[in-house]
Amino acid sequence: DTEVTQTPKHLVMGMTNKKSLKCEQHMGHRAMYWYKQKAKKPPELMFVYSYEKLSINESVPSRFSPECPNSSLLNLHLHALQPEDSALYLCASSRAKGPSNYGYTFGSGTRLTVV
Amino acid sequence: KNEVEQSPQNLTAQEGEFITINCSYSVGISALHWLQQHPGGGIVSLFMLSSGKKKHGRLIATINIQEKHSSLHITASHPRDSAVYICAVETSGSRLTFGEGTQLTVNP
Numbered sequence: 001d002t003e004v005t006q007t008p009k010h011l012v013m014g015m016t017n018k019k020s021l022k023c024e025q026h027m028g029h030r031a032m033y034w035y036k037q038k039a040k041k042p043p044e045l046m047f048v049y050s051y052e053k054l055s056i057n058e059s060v061p062s063r064f065s066p067e068c069p070n071s072s073l074l075n076l077h078l079h080a081l082q083p084e085d086s087a088l089y090l091c092a093s094s095r096a097k098g099p100s101n102y103g104y105t106f107g108s109g110t111r112l113t114v115v
Numbered sequence: 116k117n118e119v120e121q122s123p124q125n126l127t128a129q130e131g132e133f134i135t136i137n138c139s140y141s142v143g144i145s146a147l148h149w150l151q152q153h154p155g156g157g158i159v160s161l162f163m164l165s166s167g168k169k170k171h172g173r174l175i176a177t178i179n180i181q182e183k184h185s186s187l188h189i190t191a192s193h194p195r196d197s198a199v200y201i202c203a204v205e206t207s208g209s210r211l212t213f214g215e216g217t218q219l220t221v222n223p
Contacts, residue, residue, distance in 0.1 A: 040216075045210070090158060105160060108157030109157040
């Protein structure tokens, strides 16, 4: 299995809703990432987990709450989002250590619309 | 100045043409990625390079570490190649730094 699987593919939520995005990989990668991508812009790093521990938080608002329950699974919990949070949310995984290249693999993303 | 610069920003070609997209970077890297993204879609990894040249079907990617430059070539381009192509470099801690992307349109 050489894929990163993200669910759901599309999500529409109200500003008072609580929802979660899910990301799963079975490549044995020990680093997992959340990126946010606005239209016609490159992805922006949000969070990095390394060996199931949060290693990077790029000053993301607390209405986004990441969770890494095990080495294969990464969640992003969403609460009280704003319309400007509408974007494509991408998950990626890679080896955390080892060879000089890390084997980055991206998921197909969740298209989030906040209404 | 961005750490990763891509050119051109936009590229329109006729079906069958040979296409080159360039990427220059200014930081030390452990690897360089070429990524493809169709409208509204996720990102697909095309190549990961740390030296030399790689080929996959009609796609060829090269990197010159000394000159801090990489190119992505598409031979016999096809309308289905229309997408955004993104260059990204791996720096310390496996962090990726992205270029702004090249929008490629291939007309039939």
